Amino acid sequence: MIQTLQFSNFYSFRDDAEVSFEVGRQPAASQYDLSYADGSRGNKVLAVVGANGSGKTQFLKPLAFLSWFVADSFLNTEPKVRIPFRPHALSPEEPTCFELSFELDEEHYRYRLEINQHHVLHESLHLKTSRLYSYVFVREREEEGYTVKQKGFGFRSTQARQVRGNVSLLAAAHMHDVPLATSMVEYFRGFSYNLQVTGRAHYDHARLLNSALFFQDHPAMHRRASDLLCRLDLGLEDVELEEVEISGGGEHDVEGPLYMPMGIHRSAAGSFRLPFLDESSGTQSAYVLLHRILPVLEHGGIAVIDELDNDLHPHMLEAFLDLFRFEHSNPHQAQLIFSCHTSEVFNLLAKHQVYLVEKRDLDSEAWRLDDMVGLRADDNLYAKYQSGALGAVPEI
Structure with a gap:
């Protein structure tokens, strides 16, 4: 289960952005809650809303990209091919960064990745052992090649250092039958998405x-x-x-x-x-x-769906959300993050389940509704959004 994802310099997002499934203490319990191993709460469902061209698709893409990169980059990438993503058009030489916090087999992990279009600059996996995280492996690019330090990961050092620069060490270690790497690859293959490099499929x-x-x-x-x-x-x-x-x-x-x-x-x-x-x-x-x-x-896993409401009547949106909402249809606490243009989503979800996306001066930014000062849990979110009070609407 995913907790948080931070990323930067990825498509239209130049500055730091965050996708958080975590639920704080204040929201009342709901059937959309899931439980992490440490007893904290998370969201089963997040919606992403904004005007056309604001960056909604780009806000979803990091999860799809990480799924492909960790699970399939080793087999599906030729040695000198560019890594299939784009940094922000105004920061082409700056690195792109990701940090994903997630739970697998009741253990908490943090995966970090820093890349440009040609090379992995940094890749690491950390395991939460107490209140702190300890590294499982750390891979760094230097002038003469890669250095890799590991603690109980089990990938032969000579092989680890020789992994080519445009693929994930986890993907390579999986092909060498490293058990933890195989578990990670299976986890990331559990991401289901309708996105590709150019946008929605x-x-x-x-x-x-x-x-x-x-x-x-x-x-x-x-x-x-x-x-x-x-x-x-x-x-x-x-x-x-x-x-x-x-x-x-x-x-x-x-x-x-x-x-x-x-x-x-x-x-x-x-x-x-x-x-x-x-x-x-x-x-x-x-x-x-x-x-x-x-x-x-x-x-179990996560579905990343761009334009969930495409070709569907707005009333059908609730039926698809209910599949994740109820335990009998979602026994493994699967998660869903989706974008849509259907304003009725504000009547179906609470403020800690909705992200708004807006583009200003060629940079996309996103915020969760419960981060907005003065917005109450019992406010009519639908009416406020329709009136433009929440932002993230086209200025026509």
Whole structure:
């Protein structure tokens, strides 16, 4: 479970920014609370709201980037390829920094990363042993190469120093069967997101087929997805998967069978089957969204979803938040952070669960509503946001 993330010089955020899932002592207990091993409270759900172009997507990207970098950079990066991110356009030579505090197997860890587009400058993992953190490993770039010090990490020193500069030491150690590194990689692979280097991964038919292929391999999750879609008033009685052949190659030119979700529609007048390509864009988007969310609910982890409300009626937002809210649907205390343009989110969440993002003088900044002086827990957040009193609205 994530506690906090600090980052700087990342896309439109030049100065220090923080994403905090921590809940202080003042907010009343709610079903959106989760419990950390030390007894403190955290949020299951955070919303990110702001005008177009303010930096909402960039505020979510650090979690997606860290997930990829820790889990997959060793296998998916060529030796001289740039690390796939961008620093702030006005600080291209300055390092980009991340610090993630999280809980894994009831232990508290802190992962630090400092990079430029060519090299890791610093990478370290610390474990909380009392009130303080002790290092597991520290990797530093120097003129002649890398130095690595470690304490019980178990990665051979000669191999650790030779890890190339554009990949994570954790990713490399996992490939050398270091047990803690494998646990870390599995943890970061538990992040599910719809983001890529250029921004949100927009819906297309290939994503629908990929989701269907996933659900074909996970029938219990497909049953759950079908039940949820049928409850969302989409006119569906059931959803079945049907093997199909798609000619023409291109983005669908894959080995093995492909599957098409088929919407089952019934009424007193009769019934029919409709391929999901002929269903509404909202129905298709909801199906792909459940592919991102249900594995996190099933196994634990975090879902990072840009524009959760895309193609969805505002009333459907609450149904997706409820999946994380209740213990029976979220037994492993999975977390969700999402951006949206739906103002109704202010009626669904408390002030310590909502971040606002705004861009001023080419720099994005973000703040949580409970950091605003004078804002009360019982204030009408929806009305204040709509009136512009909270900021983070377009000036039209």
